[in-house]
Amino acid sequence: MYRHARILDFALSLLLRQKNKNFVILSVYAFNVFLVASLLLYTDALKKEAEALLQSSPELIVQRLKGGRHDMIPREYADTIRTIRGVRQVSMRQWGYYYDPQTTANYTFMGVDKIPPEIAILVEGEFNLDESEPLRKDGHFITCVIGEGVADARFIGVDDIIPVQGSDGKLYVLKVTGIFRSESSILTNDLVLLRTEDLTTVFDTPHGQCTDMVVHIRNTREVDAIARKIQERLPMIRSISKSQVLSTYEALFGWRSGLMVALLIGSLAAFAILAWDKASGLSADERKSIGVLKAIGWETSDILELKFWEGFVISVLSFLTGTIAAYIHVFFFGCMMFSPIMRGWSVLFPVFRPLPSIDPYKFFIIMFLTVIPYIAATLIPSWKVAITDPDMVMR
DSSP, X not given: XXXXXXXXXXXXXXXXXXXXXXXXXXXHHHHHHHHHHHHHHHHHHHHHHHHHHGGGSOSEEEXXXXXXXXXXXXXXXXXXXXXXXXXXXXXXXXXXXXXXXXXXXXXEEEXXXXXXXGGOOEEEEOOOGGGOOOOOTTOOOEEEEEOHHHHHHHTOOTTOEEEEEOTTSOEEEEEEEEEEOGGGHXXXXXXXXXXXXXXXXXXXXXXXXXXXXXXXXXXXXXXXXXXXHHHHHOTTEEEXXXXXXXXXXXXXXXHHHHHHHHHTHHHHHHHHHHHHHHHHOOOHHHHHHHHHHHHTTOOHHHHHHHHHHXXXXXXXXXXXXXXXXXXXXXXXXXXXXXXXXXXXXXSSOOOOOOOXXXXXXXXXXXXXXXXXXXXXXXXXXXXXXXXXXXXXXXX
8 A cells, every 4th residue: 555655646746747737637627527517417407307397297288289280179179088088187278478579578378267286386475366357448457476587577576567468459457466486487487377267368269269288197007098099089189298298308408418518519629639649649758757767667567557646636636626616507506608508498597496416327427438538548658658668768
């Protein structure tokens, strides 16, 4: 152990002897580790958040297609679906998008009879469905609950109003009675909740039709079978299962992270060139140093251990610096560098604070892609010089 410790001490003294060069290598190395680790950690956090949020989602979402596009569904279709054995409940949903020219943002309008339990956290105010009086020409308000992103974009609070233009061209006034907490912003940031009757009036939805339907199934193992039965009885219907939504999110986040890696290819190429230059051969001073060590009695294994410790120290310091910086960047600063692309296209980005977590598999991947290649690039040229005659090396 004393012998290995002395070799390590000598390796550190060699690194400090060329501290400027090694500092540049360590900085470039750590920055590339930081980029890769940030992408992997943030992508994994997004996938886990999507999976957690979709746990309470329905087993099936039923949509009607007309001409290959999403169309309104007659409410009679719900009766047909209820007759299928295994279906526990069929609920009809009213929702849509509203473009606000003042903020150049799209809001998600949703009609409910009661607030869904997964988003029933309000920061202030309340959502009393009985307060909405029937729409009349004298301008009675429509009560609504809005997300934090909508409130911030419009600079409004509880008891303020939002004028919106309905699909019939009329101007409707929405009175804010509640604002969702920031903890639920990933679900509610751009959301505006109304009574179903009020949303039907604002969007001028045909009577007896809904946007889509959610199907709750008694046995989750029968989801695919029930989806096939719905397709057989209603050929114009498209059924979307929870597992399909999850796989879509995983593919989407994976594609976006791959896109970011492609955009950062220049930085990765710079690190690859650095490693290639390291592997292509040693400088004259390094070759002379190895020749001197061989001449005074060092074995080839000793020289390889020395170079291993040099590469190991640089790699571990770079890896730890890069991963710690990436961890702080993702879980404390919300991955500011990559979040606008990874989160999506919306103008009203939700405030997403991923929960800190450590996945050993992710860190093993980062280490395998960065540490091992650099150590190998350090050992190979050193081995070639170490097996050469010392006299020839020094000449």
